[in-house]
Amino acid sequence: MLYGSIEAGGTKFVCAVGNEALEIVERVSFPTTVPEETMALVIEFFNKHKEELVAIGVGSFGPIDIHQDSETYGYITSTPKLAWQNYDFVGTLKESFNIPVAWTTDVNAAAYGEYVFGNGKGLSSVVYYTIGTGVGGGALQEGRFIEGFSHPEMGHMLVVPHPDDTFEGSCPFHGNCLEGMAAGPAVEKRNGRKGQDIPEDDPFWEIEAYYIAQCAYNTTLMLSPDVIIFGGGVMKQRHMVEKVHQAFAKLLNGYVRTPDLDKYIVTPALEDNAGTLGCLALARNAELHGH
Numbered sequence: 557m558l559y560g561s562i563e564a565g566g567t568k569f570v571c572a573v574g575n576e577a578l579e580i581v582e583r584v585s586f587p588t589t590v591p592e593e594t595m596a597l598v599i600e601f602f603n604k605h606k607e608e609l610v611a612i613g614v615g616s617f618g619p620i621d622i623h624q625d626s627e628t629y630g631y632i633t634s635t636p637k638l639a640w641q642n643y644d645f646v647g648t649l650k651e652s653f654n655i656p657v658a659w660t661t662d663v664n665a666a667a668y669g670e671y672v673f674g675n676g677k678g679l680s681s682v683v684y685y686t687i688g689t690g691v692g693g694g695a696l697q698e699g700r701f702i703e704g705f706s707h708p709e710m711g712h713m714l715v716v717p718h719p720d721d722t723f724e725g726s727c728p729f730h731g732n733c734l735e736g737m738a739a740g741p742a743v744e745k746r747n748g749r750k751g752q753d754i755p756e757d758d759p760f761w762e763i764e765a766y767y768i769a770q771c772a773y774n775t776t777l778m779l780s781p782d783v784i785i786f787g788g789g790v791m792k793q794r795h796m797v798e799k800v801h802q803a804f805a806k807l808l809n810g811y812v813r814t815p816d817l818d819k820y821i822v823t824p825a826l827e828d829n830a831g832t833l834g835c836l837a838l839a840r841n842a843e844l845h846g847h
């Protein structure tokens with residue numbers, strides 16, 4: 557018996573199969589091009605395992621339609637990636653695999669992975685952000701994703717510009733929202749080089765930490781979660797989490813008592829596996845509930 561995982565990212569797809577213990581058995585990756593091409597590779601990969609495959613969990617870039625009773629449930633909807641606009645992702649999978657498919661956002665899947673196996677294990681309220689090509693956020697309460705008319709888009713929360721920051725922001729919708737100020741491309745645009753090439757002692761990182769700390773501050777006051785996990789490429793700067801702790805403590809100014817910052821604002825325990833493990837766990841749930 558195998559579970560399938562599809563992490564559908566804006567730059568690459570990662571597909572995997574896992575066993576009953578949710579251990580990853582095989583994993584492959586393809587560039588995200590056009591649906592006809594990328595999905596053909598996805599289907600080819602799972603076809604190899606078709607006999608044993610019992611359910612698939614998908615964590616997708618979005619926005620996506622998550623409403624079970626909607627006509628476009630399972631679609632990627634208004635994404636800036638034109639070829640994927642109004643694309644029937646779940647429907648396409650179901651044409652090839654007549655098994656339960658769990659469908660959620662990429663960040664929800666990563667949040668779920670951390671909830672089941674990582675830094676959210678045993679906690680009831682878990683928030684996960686990725687600070688990468690974009691900024692995305694997902695929140696879980698007692699094992700369920702927080703959502704309403706749609707899934708949250710916490711990466712686009714407004715932030716207050718740092719006094720030393722003259723960057724106008726790079727979000728095409730909002731300019732200086734969190735994503736527009738702090739995602740990888742904003743880091744690169746402001747500094748003329750990629751985040752991975754900016755040394756640890758560059759004063760820019762204090763500015764970056766200020767935005768991520770505002771995100772933690774807003775999250776704390778709105779949700780009072782048990783843990784806030786920051787993943788994604790930018791958080792590979794290992795010094796960043798400590799800088800975020802300091803900026804966060806200053807912003808919050810003792811207004812509420814949070815858990816110990818070392819346990820409260822953290823990076824993913826599963827590192828780059830959070831999404832895949834989350835999708836496998838969601839596939840297992842889908843199989844149990846027969847969706």
Ligand code: ADP
Nearest residue numbers: 688689690740741750751752788789790792793
């Ligand atoms: P994606 O968001 O596409 O899934 P990532 O989370 O890896 O992928 O994010 C990619 C972004 O993170 C790029 O803008 C890249 O420059 C930035 N990035 C990757 N590694 C680092 C690093 N070590 N330090 C700072 N920024 C990084």
Ligand code: ZN
Nearest residue numbers: 712727730733
């Ligand atoms: Zn925005």
